[in-house]
Amino acid sequence: MKKILIGSGAGYSGDRIEPAVELAEKGNINYLVFECLAERTIAIAQQAKLNDPTAGYDALLADRFNAVLKICHENKIKIITNMGAANPVAGAKKIKEIAKALGISGLKIAAVGGDDVFEAVKTGNYTLMETGEPLANIKDKLVSANAYLGAEPIVEALKNGADVVITGRVADPALFIAPAIYEFGWSMDDWNMLGKATLFGHLLECAGQITGGYFADPGYKDVAGLARLGFPIAEVQEDGSFVITKVPGSGGQVKLANCQEQMVYEIHDPKNYFTPDVVADFSDVTMTEVGENRVQVKGGAGKPKTDTLKASIGYKDSFIGEGQISYAGPGAAARGQLALDIVAERLKLSGVDYQEIKFDLIGVNALHGAKLSAGYEPYEVRARVAARTKNRREAVRIGNEVETLYTNGPAGGAGIVKSAREVVAMVSVLVPRSLINYSIQYEVL
């Protein structure tokens, strides 16, 4: 039975670079996939593109391609990535430039576009999925709208001989299932097969999160070699079953518990995992350890895809001003609390205009609130004040009030950090599939 090996080279935009090099050199893989596009990244990239038409792709694109392109070309490994962000065409041109500098020839790069639905969404009648409110309420603050495309344009690019496919907003699993659909000739309406494919796509999309990353808990879940964590490989068979593994000798581990945690990660209802290509069902999945760092996965099914696509909308929401200060030694928590009380009173006295505020004692209650944190006394604490404001000027005043604690606050306040930033927030709407006309542009070298 035919088998293909798909490696996952990044689980988010800032991920480590070397694990992908290791996969390309020693993984015997056929495809190397980089998932690098967080929800908000595309909104920020869109703004960068407005200022410079050659910008708007992932900030680490050049670093990653410089690290892997030559070895991938030599080993006949195709690369698929969403590092195009708001500007896949500019990303493709950059990759061509890198290839040229590396002395590579005979390379076809495909840039997939069509996910940008900003104009249509701005004028259309849509409801926000999160709140049920009309999108029109934030119409004047919108900065981007991108629909999640499925695997189809990537499959088409591969059929047309692309060695590198760079996209903008595409559903994460689609990046991984496209090569299998192309290699095995699976039909785009074979729902059960697409459901199985979505399972390995889902397991691979966070890279190190299935090979021992985001997992270790000393004494309970010990993982060796996290500083040189190996990224995952799926060995996919034509019947949709697959083995998850990693490069021998790399750090981390592929065991049942890792794979189980990642399977359930962010899926909500396991019987109805919505993607642009299929509604996947993971409820019958079984996993078996079949060797050292090898987990066999079977099962997975699917139902027909829905008529709509999710689109991520970026909008200018507010500003956040923040300040932090540390206290240590006996009575640290009491002095930290006093600091917070002083800042609360000062903000009232000086009339700072904020819409929402949070007072935390980091080390005491910042992560889980008062109830779950009760009963522990720390050696050191960090007092933190964060507030939402309508403009930068007010946001700056939040951190400034924390800073004045140096000379006006409790004894021994140390290590102040303050910041003020604009918040581009994300919401979602469902758009009809008919809104999308994807396009593919090729660069050949």
Added chain:
Amino acid sequence: MKLREIAHSRTGDKGNISNISVIAYDQAQYKLIEKYVTAERVKEFFSDMVQGKVVRYTLPNIGALNFVMYDALSGGVTRTLSLDIHGKSFSSALLNMEIPNKL
């Protein structure tokens, strides 16, 4: 005993929704977590932090429960004032839950 003794957990997020898994180390312990780690108990456990409903899904094949907690992240990763913008540390809180050690 603490839930931590028999189960592991991972938290993810989508918008303002937190998603926490609870997975038995040993498949034989699944019945125990299924019985005691209910949606109601989890909602009560996170009553300080989760404003919306808590829905539980079960995956007996891999010995896992999956909790979907609505209105749980003070607006979600892109606009929350929380230090833990994703709510990634929630799983560590849940493993501190006390449960009986037999059915």
